[in-house]
Amino acid sequence: MLVIGIGAGDPEHLTLQAVKAIGRVDVFFVLDKGEVKGELVRLRRWMVEEYGRGGCRVVEVRDPERDRGAVGYVGAVEEWRSRRAEVFERFIGEELGEGETGGVLVWGDPGVYDSTLAILEEVLGRGVVAFEYEVVPGISSVSALTARHRTSLTQVGRPVHITTGRRLEAEGVGDVDDVVVMLDARCAFGGVSGFDIYWGAYLGTPDEILVSGAVEEVGERIREVRAEARERKGWIMDTYLLRRREPTE
Structure with missing residues (x-):
């Protein structure tokens, strides 16, 4: 199996390593998230058609729905991952022939807030199917974000904290000067x-939106822009960096 990071949305985010990896795959596995996010599947199919080997196949399976109304967030995510693991297990056991290489095209980077690697480890742990897998890193939304804003992720001698909107809302920023926030549906930066x-x-796509400035000055604008974009497209993927301002005299 090859787990291939394909970048944050721009087809040119594909690395040379990723292009070569796509060319090695016999059967691609794609989780279909429904018509609302159909463009995510279409981009993957374009990459396969552009860089895949002749005769390779694409297997699409509907992504299991996560219970977003569950009381326990961690438990709901673990249950959702297990149902995804069952889907991966069937794909590997039923779709991959002897000597064939399977491929999964992962949005962004497989090692940054993505469940694919944990799911594959769960599949291996069940012992029903046996396989080996390699990981090809991709350009994450974090890298794309800092590049588009022409700023660095790190500052000299200072740590960077990566967290979720849920945890930012519950814990705040603490004493960290730089915080990357992902999966924030409730605009936790308001606090x-x-x-x-x-x-x-939508970093790297034609729908890309960028806003920067003091939280107190642009926070409401971000909320409005985000709500409008989500209403228009039916989904949104956004990321942001919070950087503590130097005190002024």
């Missing part, structure tokens, strides 16, 4: 002051 924000949605 933060004294920070600049570098926000981006």
Whole structure:
């Protein structure tokens, strides 16, 4: 199996390593998230057609729905991952022939807030199917975000904290100067002051939106832009960096 990072949305985010890996795959596995996110599947199919070997196949399976109304968030995610693992297990056991290489095209980077690697480890742990897998890194939304805002992710001698909107809302920023926030459906930056924000949605796509400035000044604009974009497209993927402002005299 090859787990291939394909970048944050721009087809040119594909690395040379990823292009070569796509060319090695016999059967691609794609989780279909429904018509609302159909463009994510279409981009993957374009990459397969452009760089895949002749005769390779694409197997599409509907992605199991996660119970977003569940009381326990961690438990709901674990249950959802297990149902995904069952789907992967069937794909590997039923669709891959002897000596064939399977491939999964992962949005962004497989090692940054993505469940694919954990799911494959769960499949291996069940012992029903046996396989080996390689991981090809991709350009993450974090890398794309800082590049588009022409800023660095790190500052000299300072740590960077990567978290989720849920945890930011519950824990705040603490004493960290730079915080990357992902999976924030509720705009948790609203409870933060004294920070600049570098926000981006649909990074690397024609629908890309960028907003930056002091949280106190642009926070409401981000909320409005985000709500309008989600209403228009039916989904949104956004990421942002919070950077503490130096105190002024």
